[in-house]
Amino acid sequence: MxxxxxxxxxxxxxxxxxxxxxxxxxxxxxxxxxxxxxxxxxxxxxxxxxxxxxxxxxxxxxxxxxxxxxxxxxxxxxxxxxxxxxxxxxxxxxxxxxxxxxxxxxxxxxxxxxxxxxxxxxxxxxxxxxxxxxxxxxxxxxxxxDPNRLIRRAAAQPGQAIVVTGMHGASRAGLELLLHPDQAQDLTPSDRDTLIRAHQHPIPRLDVLPLLFPPPLPPSTPSPIAGMDSSDGLADAILQICRASGVGARIDRHQIPIPAALPQWVGAKQAMKWALYGGEDFELVLCLPTDLAVKLVDQLDQSAMIGITTTQPDVWLVDASHTYPDERLSFEQGFQHFH
Amino acid sequence: MxxxxxxxxxxxxxxxxxxxxxxxxxxxxxxxxxxxxxxxxxxxxxxxxxxxxxxxxxxxxxxxxxxxxxxxxxxxxxxxxxxxxxxxxxxxxxxxxxxxxxxxxxxxxxxxxxxxxxxxxxxxxxxxxxxxxxxxxxxxxxxxxDPNRLIRRAAAQPGQAIVVTGMHGASRAGLELLLHPDQAQDLTPSDRDTLIRAHQHPIPRLDVLPLLFPPPLPPSTPSPIAGMDSSDGLADAILQICRASGVGARIDRHQIPIPAALPQWVGAKQAMKWALYGGEDFELVLCLPTDLAVKLVDQLDQSAMIGITTTQPDVWLVDASHTYPDERLSFEQGFQHFH
CATH class of the missing domain: 3.30.1330.10 (PurM-like, N-terminal domain)
Incomplete structure (x- = not known):
């Protein structure tokens, strides 16, 4: 210019x-x-x-x-x-x-x-x-x-592992820092920058695709992987996949990757709310066979296996340590649960 | 509903x-x-x-x-x-x-x-x-x-025939009737309807494509046809093709297909202005070898061979009957010429 x-x-x-x-x-x-x-x-x-x-x-x-x-x-x-x-x-x-x-x-x-x-x-x-x-x-x-490597929302099967490719809640936290710059004075400058950058410069996870299908599939094999992105929130993505596929899910709340700075800043409950409902983290939420899931998580920093798909149709947020009661996630009630 | x-x-x-x-x-x-x-x-x-x-x-x-x-x-x-x-x-x-x-x-x-x-x-x-x-x-x-049947703007060669696939000026006339419904009481109801319909329901000329390349071309033959649509006006299309291809053109004004009702209603000069500059007729303006042009015009009602491309770079509107002087069309002057 x-x-x-x-x-x-x-x-x-x-x-x-x-x-x-x-x-x-x-x-x-x-x-x-x-x-x-x-x-x-x-x-x-x-x-x-x-x-x-x-x-x-x-x-x-x-x-x-x-x-x-x-x-x-x-x-x-x-x-x-x-x-x-x-x-x-x-x-x-x-x-x-x-x-x-x-x-x-x-x-x-x-x-x-x-x-x-x-x-x-x-x-x-x-x-x-x-x-x-x-x-x-x-x-x-x-x-x-490739037609047989498409990731469709409706293709999840019961008993698959649910993987997220990275942190959730960071974009929502970054937005909060942009709207209220005087907040969270305890955060390190590096944590602040990371959260704000997560909001301003989200990274589309195209890097994940080559890791998903390492052995060439025979041409007519249907894709064994279902999923969508978490642009409208992690909870929304899980619910959308489950509804489209006619499956349910059990999500272990402690397995959801959340930036360590978040619970320190706003407390565990609010951090979980941002992770589930904040949106715009632009990670992939995938349902895939456990062996593929293990290999994928092995290769991707910050990714995690957060739960499994089930035959019963509800989506439960569960706590293996029994600190929190099990919660049923739904499109309607999701947000209110966390107020 | x-x-x-x-x-x-x-x-x-x-x-x-x-x-x-x-x-x-x-x-x-x-x-x-x-x-x-x-x-x-x-x-x-x-x-x-x-x-x-x-x-x-x-x-x-x-x-x-x-x-x-x-x-x-x-x-x-x-x-x-x-x-x-x-x-x-x-x-x-x-x-x-x-x-x-x-x-x-x-x-x-x-x-x-x-x-x-x-x-x-x-x-x-x-x-x-x-x-x-x-x-x-x-x-x-x-x-x-097909990659070798693409119609590009920059592919015209000198000495090609210039074909329009249909009438020009009708859409602009239809707009005039919509804006001023009390005008042109002399037009027949059928003429009025045809002109208004040309404006409201333009027809994309996808029907022309199967007629353009009747014999299968060998895979590596470049397309012998250049062109674009006349959505921004016939004069604009001819000028754009000529500029992109480094050629000029001689257009015979009497060969441009204009609905007969137009000169009767607004006079020959205004009808020509609408045909050249009115726009939104959504016809194709094509430059192609003369033999293909003859075959095409033969098969398409209301289409016409309106001129030829030339090595000298200007675009001339000429009159074989010498009633009108030759006019040089240009992006800048085009409109003023016809006031």
Whole structure:
């Protein structure tokens, strides 16, 4: 960005000129036609997901830099692909912008998007820029997956291990620190940074996919792994998988990986509430045969086997040490349980 | 829709419940996971395009029914696929909705989308519904194409025939009739209906694709056809193709297919202006070898060979009958020429 541009607005530059400028963030061979052309590998399924983010609802200049808004938007969509077992091919970005929005803001948003995408060898393949009274970012991400390595929500079987790929509660704690910076003076600077970063720079767990299916599967074998991501909360993910699969679960509360700083700061109960319901940790919640689960947890720092799937349909949060009574999790009651 | 629902708003139902209701418009096997899974044919390229439509900018309850807004949104995206030589696989729909927006409006929008899509064996494969101060519709469409049958903007060669697949100016005339219903009392009811329908229900020219490449091409042959759609106007399409390909063009003004009712109503000059600059006719503008062009025009009602590409880089509108002087078309001057 040039200094002269710092104050230039969308109205002054015009949507079409802005679109041309944003093409600098895209591979040159993909732009300039009515649509982008992508190569997919033979025999792979196409996996597609979409998200709309609205200024004041999903991000805000008061709490989020445009780079962070971009990173988070890209990460959320890549996480949805990872949760399906798909590796990303590209994303499209549809922008609605008020005339007074600074061009520099839009370029910083795109910088955040591409910073996240480039980490996973992915690119922006197309987009649209239009006038709108409210800044809106609509992202569609495409990936590809072996049809027999897809991770579906409805594929869990009773007796499988339930694995989470990392810490929960960190993103919600980071948000709390951003909203109330004077809180938690006892936290070390390093703990503070880690929690805030968990919120601002979530990492889509695409790194997990190569570890899931180490031996090549015969072509017609159905995937032995079910799951989804924990973007709407760990409890929600477990409940969604169980409902879709017609199974239940027993979750050992002490096995859920929670950053050590959390219970020290807000107490064990609140830390557990953030871990279960805080959301936006963007980890994978997987149901898989125990032998695969053991191998996976062995290779992934901070991952854990947190429970098992059951034939009876309820989801129980249990305590092997009997300090806490067993609690039945549900979509409706979940939150209230922890007040 | 049930009568009881007629007044139900997004706020009353909630975004998540609305999303579930909209899933009735999608194939059941595609919803319920973090992302949709689609099968593509081996050896095909994936083609992707995206559009954002904003209430008050691109559609309005004053002039557009929600069904028509949905049809037009789907048609515009399918036209972009047709313009690449791609057949559609599916679309995603991202919706931003104010709380007071009626659920019935949203379902009628979806009805319009699926009415258009089903005509081309295409479906809504996924979506997102979020709260927004302004109704926003973000559509991403994917298609597939043989890599050597892609229609690229930059692939035109000098000496090719320029073909348009149908009438131009009709959509702009239809808009005029919608904005000023008291105009053009001399038009027959049938002409009025045809022009209004051209604006409200544009037809993406996917029907043209099977006619373009009748003999199977050897796998490595590059596509002999360049082009794009005329959604931003016929003059814009010709200029874009010529600029991208480094060629010029001579267009015979008398060969441009214009509905006969237009010059009768607004005079020849204004009719030509609407044909060249009105936009939203969603026809294909193709550059191809003369023998293929002759065969194509032979098979397509209302299509026409309107000129040839040239080595010199300018685009000229010429008149074989010498009634009008030759005019050089340009992005900047185009409009003024015709005032």
């Amino acid at each position: 040039k200094d002269l541009d710092a104050e230039l607005s969308v109205r002054q530059l015009g949507e079409q000129s802005l679109l041309k400028r944003l093409q600098a963030f895209c591979p040159a061979d993909l732009v300039g036609d009515d649509a982008a052309v992508l190569l997919t590998q033979p025999g792979k399924s196409l996996v597609v997901t979409t998200d709309v983010l609205v200024d004041g609802v999903h991000f805000s200049d008061r709490t989020t830099s445009p780079e962070d808004a971009g990173w988070r938007a890209a990460a959320a969509n890549l996480s949805d692909l990872a949760a399906m077992g798909a590796t990303p091919i590209g994303i499209t970005v549809g922008l609605g912008l008020p005339g007074e929005r600074a061009i520099a803001w839009v370029e910083r948003l795109y910088q955040g998007l591409t910073d996240c995408l480039s980490r996973y060898n992915t690119v922006i393949v197309g987009g649209d820029v239009v006038r709108s009274p409210v800044t809106t970012v609509a992202i569609t991400a495409f990936g590809q997956a | 049930k009568d009881l629902d007629a007044e139900l708003s997004v706020r009353q139902l909630g975004e998540q419940s609305l999303l579930k209701r909209l899933q009735a418009f999608c194939p059941a096997d595609l919803v319920g996971d973090d992302a949709a899974v689609l099968l593509t044919q081996p050896g095909k390229s994936l083609v992707v395009t995206t559009d954002v439509l904003v209430d008050g900018v691109h559609f309005s309850d004053r002039t557009t029914s929600p069904e028509d807004a949905g049809w037009r949104a789907a048609a515009a995206n399918l036209s972009d696929l047709a313009a690449m030589g791609a057949t559609p696989i599916g679309i995603t729909v991202g919706l931003g909705l104010p709380g007071e927006r009626a659920i019935a409006w949203v379902e009628r929008l979806y009805q319009g989308l699926t009415d258009c899509l089903s005509r081309y064996n295409t479906v809504i494969v996924g979506g997102d519904v979020v709260r927004s101060p302004v109704t926003t519709v973000a559509i991403t469409a994917f298609g597939q194409a």
